[in-house]
Amino acid sequence: VNLPFTLEIARASGLDTIASGGVRDMGDIDLLLECKEIAGVIVGKAFYEGTLDLRAAIAKSKIK
Structure with missing residues (x-):
């Protein structure tokens, strides 16, 4: 995930922004969950490829 660029877009636009592309694993999900500007x-x-447990990612997103 190109987090700096995604945050730049979110902040400049003021719109709900969806991060897309480059998500590798739960570490990336954790980073994205810390960014309130990212809507999804x-x-x-x-x-x-099995490097991300989708159920775990969804469950973690509901905690935040």
């Missing part, structure tokens, strides 16, 4: 995330390859 799209994951694909990490889920497909």
